[in-house]
Amino acid sequence: MFPFLARLFLGALALAAPAVTVAATWPGGAPCNTTLQACIDATPDDGIVVVATSATIDENLNLYNRSLSVVAATGSQPRLASGRWISIGSAAILGNQAVTLRGLSLSDGYVWAAYNGTGTATFDFSGLVLDQVSSPTYIRVEGRSGNTVKALLYDNRITAIPRSLNAGLIEIANAGGTVDANVYYNTVRSGAATAGDGAGIFVDAYAGGGGTIKLHGNTVRGGFFRSGIFVSEGLFSSTASDFEARVYSNVVVCAATPASGSTGSGIGFVANNGHIGTQAINNTVSRCSNGISATQWSGGGAGASISGLVKNNLIAGERGLVFTTALTPSLSNDYNLLNVASNIATPGANTITADARLVDRDAPRLRATSPAVDAADNATLALGLIFNALPTNDADGLRRFKGAGGATADIGAYEYGDRSLLHQASAANTSSYITRIDDAVLDGRADADPIATPNWNAVSNGVANDTPLGIYYFGGKWRLFSEDATTPVPAGAAYNVFAPGDGGGAFRHVSSAANSSGATTTLDDSSVNNLPGRIVLVTQNWSAGSGVYNAHPVGLNYVATGPSAGVWRVANLDGAPMPADAGFDIYAQEASPNAFRVDAPASGNTVVLDHPLLNGNRCARANVSRVGTGSAAPRNFDVYYGTGSGRWQIYSYSPLQAGTAFHVVVDPAQVFDCSDRIFANSFGGGS
Numbered sequence: 107m108f109p110f111l112a113r114l115f116l117g118a119l120a121l122a123a124p125a126v127t128v129a130a131t132w133p134g135g136a137p138c139n140t141t142l143q144a145c146i147d148a149t150p151d152d153g154i155v156v157v158a159t160s161a162t163i164d165e166n167l168n169l170y171n172r173s174l175s176v177v178a179a180t181g182s183q184p185r186l187a188s189g190r191w192i193s194i195g196s197a198a199i200l201g202n203q204a205v206t207l208r209g210l211s212l213s214d215g216y217v218w219a220a221y222n223g224t225g226t227a228t229f230d231f232s233g234l235v236l237d238q239v240s241s242p243t244y245i246r247v248e249g250r251s252g253n254t255v256k257a258l259l260y261d262n263r264i265t266a267i268p269r270s271l272n273a274g275l276i277e278i279a280n281a282g283g284t285v286d287a288n289v290y291y292n293t294v295r296s297g298a299a300t301a302g303d304g305a306g307i308f309v310d311a312y313a314g315g316g317g318t319i320k321l322h323g324n325t326v327r328g329g330f331f332r333s334g335i336f337v338s339e340g341l342f343s344s345t346a347s348d349f350e351a352r353v354y355s356n357v358v359v360c361a362a363t364p365a366s367g368s369t370g371s372g373i374g375f376v377a378n379n380g381h382i383g384t385q386a387i388n389n390t391v392s393r394c395s396n397g398i399s400a401t402q403w404s405g406g407g408a409g410a411s412i413s414g415l416v417k418n419n420l421i422a423g424e425r426g427l428v429f430t431t432a433l434t435p436s437l438s439n440d441y442n443l444l445n446v447a448s449n450i451a452t453p454g455a456n457t458i459t460a461d462a463r464l465v466d467r468d469a470p471r472l473r474a475t476s477p478a479v480d481a482a483d484n485a486t487l488a489l490g491l492i493f494n495a496l497p498t499n500d501a502d503g504l505r506r507f508k509g510a511g512g513a514t515a516d517i518g519a520y521e522y523g524d525r526s527l528l529h530q531a532s533a534a535n536t537s538s539y540i541t542r543i544d545d546a547v548l549d550g551r552a553d554a555d556p557i558a559t560p561n562w563n564a565v566s567n568g569v570a571n572d573t574p575l576g577i578y579y580f581g582g583k584w585r586l587f588s589e590d591a592t593t594p595v596p597a598g599a600a601y602n603v604f605a606p607g608d609g610g611g612a613f614r615h616v617s618s619a620a621n622s623s624g625a626t627t628t629l630d631d632s633s634v635n636n637l638p639g640r641i642v643l644v645t646q647n648w649s650a651g652s653g654v655y656n657a658h659p660v661g662l663n664y665v666a667t668g669p670s671a672g673v674w675r676v677a678n679l680d681g682a683p684m685p686a687d688a689g690f691d692i693y694a695q696e697a698s699p700n701a702f703r704v705d706a707p708a709s710g711n712t713v714v715l716d717h718p719l720l721n722g723n724r725c726a727r728a729n730v731s732r733v734g735t736g737s738a739a740p741r742n743f744d745v746y747y748g749t750g751s752g753r754w755q756i757y758s759y760s761p762l763q764a765g766t767a768f769h770v771v772v773d774p775a776q777v778f779d780c781s782d783r784i785f786a787n788s789f790g791g792g793s
Contacts, residue, residue, distance in 0.1 A: 128149055128150050128153035128154070129153065129154045129156065130145055130148070130149045130154070130155050130156070131156045131158050131179070132145040132155055132156070132157055132158065132159075133159060134158075138155075141165055142155075142157065142163055142165055142167065143166075143167060143168065146167065146169065146172070146174065146176065149174060151172060151173040151174060152173055152174070152204075153174060153175070154174075154175040154176075154177065155174065155176045155177070156177055156178075156179045157176065157177065157178050157179060157182060157184045157210070158179035158182050159179075159182055159184055160182050160183040160184060160185075161184070162185050162186070162187050163184055163185065163186050163190070164186075164187040164190065165186070165187075165190060166190050166191050166192070166193070167186070167190075167191075167192045167193070168192075168195075169193070169194045169195075169205055170193070170194075170195045170196065170197075171195075171196050171197055171200050171203070172194075172205065173202070173203050173204040173205065174205060174206075175205070175206035175208070176205075176206070176210070177206065177207070177208035177209055178208060178209030178210060178233075180705075181714065181716075182209075183209075183211065184209070184210055184211065185210070185211040185212070185213070186210065186211065186212045186213070186215055187213075188214045188215070188239065189213075189214045189215055189241060190212065190215045191212070191216050191217070191218070192207065192210070192215070192216070192217045192218070193218050194217075194218065194219035194229070195219075195221075196220075196221055196222045196223045197222065197223070198222050198223065199223070199224065200222070200223035200225075201223060201224060202223070202225040202226050202227070202228075203221060203223060203225075203226075203227040204227070204228040204230075205219065205227075205228075205229055205230070206229075206230040206231075207230070207232075207234060208230075208231075208232050208233050208234075209232075209233040209234070210233075210234055210235075211234070211236070211237075212234070212235070212236045212237075212243060213236070213237050213238070213239060213243070214238060214239050214240055214241035214242075214243055215236070215243055216236070216242065216243055216244050217231060217234065217236070217244075217245045217246070218246045218248075219231075219246070219247050219248065219257075220246075220248040220250070221249055221250065221253055221255050222250050222253070223253055224252065224253060225253065225254070226253070226255070226256060227249070227253065227254070227255045228256045228257075229247055229255065229256070229257040229258070230257075230258045230260075231245060231247075231257075231259050231262060232258070232259070232261055233260075233261055234262040234263075235262070235263045235264075236263070236265075236266065236275075237264070237265045237266065237297075238265065238266035238297050242266060242267065242268070242269035242273075243264065243266045243275075244266060244268070244269070244273070244274065244275050244276065244277060245259065245262060245264065245275070245276050245277070246276075246277040247259070247277070247279070247285075247287060248277075248279040248280075248281065249279070249280045249281065249283035249284065249285040249315070249317075250281050250282065251281060251282030251283055251313065251314070252283060253283045253284075254283060254284040254285075254286070254317075255280075255283065255284070255285045255286070255287070256286050256287075257278070257286070257287040257288070257289075258287075258288045259276060259289045259290070259292060260288075260291060260292070260699075261290070261291045261292065261699045262276070262292045262293075263292070263293045263294075263718070264276065264292070264293075264294045264295070265294075265295045265296075265297050266296075266297050267296060267298050267304075268302070268303055268304025268305065268308070268330070270304060271303040271304060271332065272304070272308070272310075273303075273304045273305075273308060274304055274305040274306060274307055274308025274330075274336065275294040275304075275305075275306055276289060276292060276294060276306070276307045276308070277308045277309075277310075278307075278309045278310075278319060279309075279310055279311075280310070280311040280312070280315035280316075280317060280347070281312060281313050281315060282312070282313035282314045282315050282345075282347075283315060283316075283317075284315070284316050284317040285311070285315065285316075285317040285319070285349075286317045286318050286319075287309075287318075287319050287320065288320045288322075289307060289319070289320065289321045289324060290320075290321075290322045290323055290324070290497065291322070291323040291324065291503060291698060291699050292324045292325075293324070293325045293327075294306040294307065294324070294325070294326050294327070295326075295327040295328055296327065296328025296329060296330065297328075298328065298329075300329060300369065301328075301329025301330065301331060301360070301369035301370040302329065302330070303331055304330055304331070304332055305334065305335065305336035305374075306324075306326035306327075306328070306330055306333075306334045306336075307321060307324060307326060307334070307335045307336065308332065308336050308338075309321075309336065309337045309338060309351070310338040310339075310341045311338070311340075311347040311349045311380075312340050312341055312342065312343035312345070312347055312378075313343045313345045313347065314345050314346070314347055315347040315349060316347065316348055316349050317349050317350070318349065318350040318351075318352065319337065319349065319351050319352070320352040320354075320494060320496060321335060321351070321352065321353045321354070321356055322352075322354045322355055322356070322496050322497055323354075323355050323356065323497060323499065323500070323501050323503065323519075323698070324356045324357070324501075325356070325357045325358075325359075325501065326358045326359070327358075327359045328359075328360070328361075328370070329360050329361060329369035329370030330360070330370045330371070331370060331371070332371070332374060333358075333370070333373055333374030333396075333399070334358035334359075334360060334370065334371070334372055334391075334394070335353065335356060335358060335372070335373045335374070336373075336374045336376070337353070337373075337374065337375045337376070337382060337384075338375075338376045338377075338378075338403075339378055339379075339380045339381065339382050339410070340377065340378025340379050340380055340403060340406070340410075341378070341403070343378065344378075344379060344407075345379070345380075346378075346381070346407075346409065346410075347380040347381075348380050348381045348383075349381075349382065349383070350382075350383040350384075351375065351382055351383065351384050351385070351386075352387075352490070352494050352496065353373060353384070353385065353386045354385070354387045354388055354491070354494075354496055355388050355389065355499075355500055355501050355506070355519045356373070356389045356501065356519060357389070357390045357392075357470065357501045357519045357520070358373060358389070358390070358391045358392070359392045359393055359467070359468055359470065360372060360391075360392070360393045360394035361394075361467075361468070369393075369394075369395060370394055370395065371394055371395060371396040371399060372389075372391030372394035372396060372397045372398060372399075372421070372423070373389060373391060373397070373398045373399070374396070374398075374399045374400075374401070375398075375399065375400045375401075375412050376399075376400075376401050376402065376403055377403070377410040377411065377412050377433060378402070378405075378406040378407070378410060379409060379410050380409075380410060381410070381412070381413070382411075382412045382414075383414050384400070384412055384414035384415070384416070384437060385414050385415050385490055385494070386398055386414075386415070386417075386419060387416075387417055387418050387419070387487055387490050388417075388418040388419065388487055388500075388515070388517070388518060388519055389419045389420075389518070389519055390419070390420045390421075390470050390501070390518040390519040390520060391419065391420070391421045391422070391423060392421075392422045392423060392464070392467045392468070392470040393422070393423055393467050393468070394421075394423040394424070395423065395425065396423075396425050396428045397423055397425060397426045397427060397444075397446065398416055398419060398421065398426075398427055398428070399427075399428040400412045400416075400428070400429045400430060400433060401429075401430045401433065402430055402433050410433060411433060411434070411435075411436065412433055412437050413434070413436035413437055414438075415437075415438055415439075415486065415490075416437060416438070416439040417438075417439065417440055417441045417442065417454075417482075417483055417487075418441050418442065418482040418483055418486065418487055418515070418517050419442045419443075419517070419518065420443045420445075420462055420470070420478055420517050420519070421442065421443070421445065421446055422445040422446070422462045422464060422467055422470065423446055424446060424447050424448070425446055425447065425449065426444040426446040426448070426449040426450075426451075426453075427439055427442070427444070427450060427451035427453070428450040428451065429450060434451075439453065440455065440456050440457060440483065441454065441458075441481070441483040441517065442454070442457050442458070442517065443457075443458040443459075443460065443462055443477065443478045443481070443518065444457060444458070444459050445460065445461055445462040456483070458477050458478070458481060460477050461477075462476055462477070462478060462518075463475050463476040463477070463478075464476070465778075469778055470519075470520070471520045471775055472516060472518065472520060472522040474522065476516075478516050478517035478518050478522075479509065479522050480509045480514040480515075480516060481516065481517050482514070482515040482516055482517045484507075484513070484514055484515050487506070487515050488507070488515075491506075497698065499695065499696055499701075500519060500520055500521040501519035501520055502520060502521075502700060502773070502774045503698030503699050503701055503774075504521065504524055504695060504698070504700065504701065504771075504773065504774075505521065505606070505607075505609060505610070505611050505612075505696075506521050507521075507609050507610055508521055508522075508523035508524070508606075508608060508609035509521075509522070509523055509608065509609065513609060513610065514609075520775075521607075522607070523606070523607020524604070524605070524606050524607050525547040525604075525607075526547075526602070526603065526605065526729075526773045526776035527543075527545045527547045527548070527603045528561070528564055528565070528600060528601070528602060528603070528727060529541070529543050529545070529558075529600065529601045530564070530565055530598060530599070530600045530601075531586075531595045531596065531597060531598060531599040531600070532597065532598070533597065536595050536597070538595075539587050539588040539590070539591055539592060539593055539594055539595055540585050540586070540587040540588075540595065541585065541586050541587070541595045541599070542584075542585050543583060543584045543585065543603065544583065545603075547603075547605050548583075548584045548603070548605055549582060549583060550582050551605075552579050552649075553608075554579075554584070554605050555605075555606060555612045555613065555614060555647070555692070555693065556577055556604065556605050556645065556691060557603070557604040557605075557606070557643045557645045557691060557693050557729055557731075558575060558577055558586055558601045558602070558604075558645050559601065559602040559603075559604075559728065559729050559730045559731075559744070559745055560575065560599070560600070560601055560743075560744035560745070561600040561601060561602050561727070561744060561745055562600075562744045562745065562746035562757065563600075563747055564600035564602070564727075564747075565598070565600055566598050566600070568746065569596050569598045569599045569600065570596070570744075571596055571742075571744065572742050572759040573588045573589070573590065573593045573742065574588070574589035574590065574646070574656070574657050574658055574659055574742060575587075575588070575589065575601075575645070575646065575742070576588075576589045576645070576647070576648050576655075576656075577645055577647055577648070577649075578648035578649040579649045580649075586601055587648070588657075589646060589655055589656055589657040589658070590655070590657035591655055591657075602727040602728065602729055602745070604643070604693070604729040604771065604773065606693050610632065610633050611633040611693060611695050612691075612692070612693055612694075613633070613692050614647060614650040614689060614691060614692065615627065615650070615676065615689070615692055616650055616651045616652075616687060616688070616689050616690075617676075617685065617686055617687065617688045617690075618686055618687070619686055622686065623684075624683060625677050625678040625679075625680075625681050625682060625683060625684055626663070626675040626676065626677045626678075626684055627676050627677075627684045627688070627690075628670070628673050628674075628675050629673065629674045629675065629676065630673070631692070633694040634673075634674045634692075634694045635672060635673065635674075636672040637674075637694075638664050638666060639696070639697055640674070640694045640695065640696065640697070641695055641696070641697050641702065641703065641769045641770075641771060642662050642674055642692065642693070642694045642731065642733075642769055643692070643693040643694075643729060643730075643731040643769055643771060644660060644661070644662055644676055644690050644692055644693075644731050645690065645691045645731075646660060646688070646690055646691075647689040647690055647691045648689060649689065650689025650690065650691065651687045651688050651689030652687035652689075653687075654685050654687045654689070656678070656684075656685055656688045658678040658679070658680050659678070659679045659680055659732070659739055659740070659741060659742045659743075660677065660678060660679065660690070661676075661677055661679045661731060661732035661733060661734050662674060662675065662676060662731055662732070662733050662734075662769070663677055663733060663734050663735060663736075664733075674694075676690050677734065679732065679734055679738065679739035679740075680738055680739065680740040680741075681738050693729075693771070695771070700717075700771065700772045700773075700774060701769075701770070701771045701772075702769075702770055703733065703767050703769055703770075704756075704767060704768050704770060705766075705767045706756075706758075706762045706766040706767060707762060708762065708764040708765075710761065710762055711757055711758050711759070711760075711761060711762060712756065712757055712758075713755060713756040713758075713762070713768060714748075714751075714755050715728060715745075715753060715754045715755060715756065715770060716753065717754075717770075717772060719772050719777045720753070720754045720772060721752060721753060722752040723777065723781055724747045724749075725777075725780035725781050726754065726772065726777050726780065726781070727772075727773070727776055727777075727780075728745050728754055728770050728771075728772055729770070729772075729773070730743070730745055730756060730768050730770050730771075731768065731769050732758075732766065732768055733766070733767040733768060733769055734765065734766055734767075735764075735765030735766070736765065737763030737764065737765055737766065738763070739758070739760055739763070739766070740760050741758070741759035741760035742758075742759050743756055743757060743758045743759065743768075744756075744757055745757070
């Protein structure tokens with residue numbers, strides 16, 4: 107299970123079911139010493155079953171009338187045997203139901219949750235991995251007339267072929283009830299080499315269904331005839347439904363293979379007799395026959411409508427916006443970038459028609475020269491994120507607002523601006539305790555706020571560097587140095603360097619008598635204040651302060667209680683007093699699948715990072731800072747690649763203490779640049 111998901115799970119569980127009564131481990135003692143189903147059956151409602159094995163589980167799992175959490179233990183990768191499924195159902199007289207699934211894998215099987223009860227069902231499915239070899243595999247959530255379903259589908263990964271024309275790899279169905287679903291950061295991929303039936307994500311409300319569906323940060327790859335993302339009202343139903351669809355920052359790449367051209371459709375909205383309130387904002391659609399369409403089912407009624415906004419989208423393919431005029435008089439479009447051969451809808455006044463200048467149409471991130479950079483309607487995006495309570499990150503899971511003035515957004519799902527590099531000390535760039543960075547990413551950028559992480563074996567068999575690290579700018583170059591101004595930088599020492607783009611969440615801090623006490627100095631910035639869930643990184647920056655050396659390992663902590671509650675602090679983790687005028691680079695962002703917290707074990711020296719862009723990928727670069735809760739950490743840490751395990755790991759030169767954690771940020775663009783990892787047929791190891 108991805109380490110951050112354990113924290114996400116516990117936070118969600120605290121909201122959904124504060125009175126957890128039983129936590130059972132399987133395999134374990136009786137009644138969890140036989141089958142996993144027996145353990146589930148014996149665990150009382152509102153309990154947790156922790157699956158602590160990486161072995162194959164040859165069982166179907168049935169959670170009928172149950173409210174329960176079934177989660178993979180940290181470090182375990184449980185997989186159901188081929189063809190096995192997970193079914194969640196309920197009787198018509200059942201009241202509320204709450205089910206959480208986390209970190210499980212299935213092959214040729216499905217997860218189907220259908221609520222038939224009289225109250226509210228809460229389904230939370232995250233970190234699930236499904237792949238198809240011979241039989242359909244998918245996740246389906248279904249609500250029925252007279253009830254309410256609240257669903258979170260987060261960071262699931264599916265490679266498969268839809269089982270029919272009107273099916274998807276993720277399905278949200280609403281047969282006359284109220285379904286509020288948040289579908290965030292899932293990666294779905296067609297298992298076919300050519301375009302075929304169905305959709306990547308298939309949403310349908312019918313028979314009078316209502317509610318709000320939010321699709322954010324999902325990536326859909328492959329050709330789907332319905333659409334990569336398909337939002338339908340009234341499939342096979344004459345009873346009008348009325349619901350809201352919020353489709354933000356998703357990526358759809360339709361062509362199944364680079365040789366297959368533009369096939370399938372991108373994002374489709376289709377109404378029959380009712381209404382879809384639509385916001386399609388900041389999506390990227392590439393290599394599709396249709397970009398974003400708003401049309402009507404054949405035989406639909408004259409009262410059907412699709413209204414709302416289509417803005418800030420980037421479409422590179424055959425056709426751009428395809429709207430049925432009679433259906434969409436209240437569907438406005440503007441600030442889209444259309445790199446297409448034709449367009450059906452009349453474009454808004456601020457539409458850009460130009461070469462999108464993408465890295466590649468299969469990797470539709472922006473180049474620095476793209477006309478999409480800083481060209482979005484910022485107000486529409488910002489207000490949409492706020493009022494819809496959506497994540498503030500882009501499709502890469504990194505900060506959305508960057509660029510000119512620090513508060514602008516790009517057209518499309520990806521935000522340009524963050525850069526990464528690897529620096530290695532050599533005789534040519536190193537003198538004693540200082541090593542000079544020579545890279546266009548940072549050259550001449552005195553206002554950059556670089557974050558550095560020692561990398562033990564990036565390009566060699568391993569160079570230890572247990573010395574407090576700092577960075578400074580001089581003569582047009584950034585330099586890394588030993589904070590004690592004495593210890594030579596070892597030859598061959600390597601560092602991951604993350605250079606965040608300008609904008610909120612990238613700032614400098616200087617310690618002072620007013621903001622410091624003991625070993626800590628308190629940050630004061632809107633990107634971190636009163637935000638305990640933020641992922642925060644820190645690097646000492648000699649240039650930011652008054653040239654003060656601070657030869658101590660630094661990290662972060664959050665004050666949750668007391669008179670100073672609600673603040674993040676930089677701390678000397680060995681307990682040494684924080685000097686005045688010490689400078690620090692700070693990076694902060696909302697958590698995402700690529701920006702997460704991992705808890706360390708209470709002993710030993712090593713923390714394993716289990717992440718699909720890192721696993722088995724030696725050229726990937728993790729950016730890391732330590733987070734403490736009071737226990738001393740007298741020495742430093744680095745990251746290293748385990749050549750035997752294929753896992754990146756954090757190594758602490760002093761033993762890990764209870765309560766220690768690390769914040770980790772992975773830059774997907776860096777991973778693509780070094781490996782094309784994002785287009786691997788599988789999603790990486792670890793699940």
